[in-house]
Amino acid sequence: MRMRHGLPFLLVLLLLVPARAIAQDDGSSDPEAPPGETDTGSGDQSQDPGLGELDYNSPAARISRGTPLVFAVRTEAPAGSVVIRVSSSDDTDADGRLADEDGAWVDETATAGGDGLQTWTAPASSLLRRRPGHYFWQAYLQGEAADESEDPIGPVRELVVTQPMAFRGRGKLFPKFGRGGGTSFYLSSAGFPATVTGKRFRALAKETAARWGLRTLRWTSAVAGRQDGFNVAGFSSAVPDDVLGVETDYTVRGRVIERDLALNPDENWTAGPDYPALDEVDLESVLLHELGHMAGNRRHRKHCANSPMIDALGEGEWWRGSRDHWFADCSGSAHMSRAGVLAHRVIRID
Numbered sequence: 001m002r003m004r005h006g007l008p009f010l011l012v013l014l015l016l017v018p019a020r021a022i023a024q025d026d027g028s029s030d031p032e033a034p035p036g037e038t039d040t041g042s043g044d045q046s047q048d049p050g051l052g053e054l055d056y057n058s059p060a061a062r063i064s065r066g067t068p069l070v071f072a073v074r075t076e077a078p079a080g081s082v083v084i085r086v087s088s089s090d091d092t093d094a095d096g097r098l099a100d101e102d103g104a105w106v107d108e109t110a111t112a113g114g115d116g117l118q119t120w121t122a123p124a125s126s127l128l129r130r131r132p133g134h135y136f137w138q139a140y141l142q143g144e145a146a147d148e149s150e151d152p153i154g155p156v157r158e159l160v161v162t163q164p165m166a167f168r169g170r171g172k173l174f175p176k177f178g179r180g181g182g183t184s185f186y187l188s189s190a191g192f193p194a195t196v197t198g199k200r201f202r203a204l205a206k207e208t209a210a211r212w213g214l215r216t217l218r219w220t221s222a223v224a225g226r227q228d229g230f231n232v233a234g235f236s237s238a239v240p241d242d243v244l245g246v247e248t249d250y251t252v253r254g255r256v257i258e259r260d261l262a263l264n265p266d267e268n269w270t271a272g273p274d275y276p277a278l279d280e281v282d283l284e285s286v287l288l289h290e291l292g293h294m295a296g297n298r299r300h301r302k303h304c305a306n307s308p309m310i311d312a313l314g315e316g317e318w319w320r321g322s323r324d325h326w327f328a329d330c331s332g333s334a335h336m337s338r339a340g341v342l343a344h345r346v347i348r349i350d
């Protein structure tokens with residue numbers, strides 16, 4: 001399976017906010033912002049006048065994909081001085097503003113929503129409405145309001161966008177996405193990356209194999225991707241850069257005598273069940289793909305097709321089911337800045 005990259009661009013694209021807001025360095029003050037007065041709110045060390053700490057009114061910590069999403073802050077700060085920042089990670093800079101190292105965050109200036117609230121409503125096209133996952137946000141003041149506040153940068157909150165149960169991928173994948181297989185395979189205990197535990201790998205391998213009619217066996221010290229008479233799945237440093245995984249059929253006179261699945265231990269894997277962050281590679285998706293080869297399916301579909309047999313997968317993307325998938329950029333190939341392969345090969349050994 002091939003790897004696609006281009007994280008900062010993708011976050012930006014998918015949040016669908018104006019480019020000007022992207023990855024600007026902190027809340028560069030806005031000279032137009034009217035001066036703020038107001039109270040110090042939320043009860044800490046308030047000497048008046050001064051602006052108080054920002055008091056978040058919504059959203060809830062968890063929302064279901066597709067539901068309305070309004071960021072609302074209760075503040076006396078003047079209109080135009082409250083900015084909502086959303087990031088894919090909870091990294092912050094020295095001032096406490098969200099700022100991950102890839103510069104992949106977005107800023108939106110809130111508008112007055114009445115009742116002392118300033119709000120930003122995420123449009124239906126926003127990544128935040130469409131892609132289940134974990135996000136982080138905060139509000140902060142800009143301009144003179146920031147100068148007048150003792151606490152211009154609000155706390156960071158996590159926002160979990162959940163996938164409705166009915167959409168989660170789990171059923172069998174054949175015959176809809178290819179043929180089912182009957183192969184059993186061992187699990188290699190060698191060479192695990194730090195982010196994947198053996199226990200989780202086994203559970204995931206078992207689950208994904210069953211969806212293709214395959215079966216996992218016990219752990220083995222045999223290595224994945226070596227012709228040794230055993231069907232083995234596991235990690236192997238022999239997998240080339242930018243290739244997420246390789247399934248290999250070893251054949252003798254056209255008959256498959258061994259099938260191995262080797263995964264690249266150097267990728268930034270996540271073993272779920274949470275969806276991948278925007279810089280992580282989804283192990284479940286790659287297992288579903290490579291085990292599809294192990295079930296005897298050789299053909300690839302194009303990236304973005306609704307199939308586990310797509311030829312490439314990017315960071316932050318997944319395909320776990322026909323209604324449980326996310327591809328970052330399906331509008332064309334212009335932004336596939338780096339790529340790797342979802343591979344399948346046949347080695348004749350006769």
Ligand SMILES: [Zn+2]
Pocket residue numbers: 001289290293300310311342343344
């Ligand atoms: Zn493949």
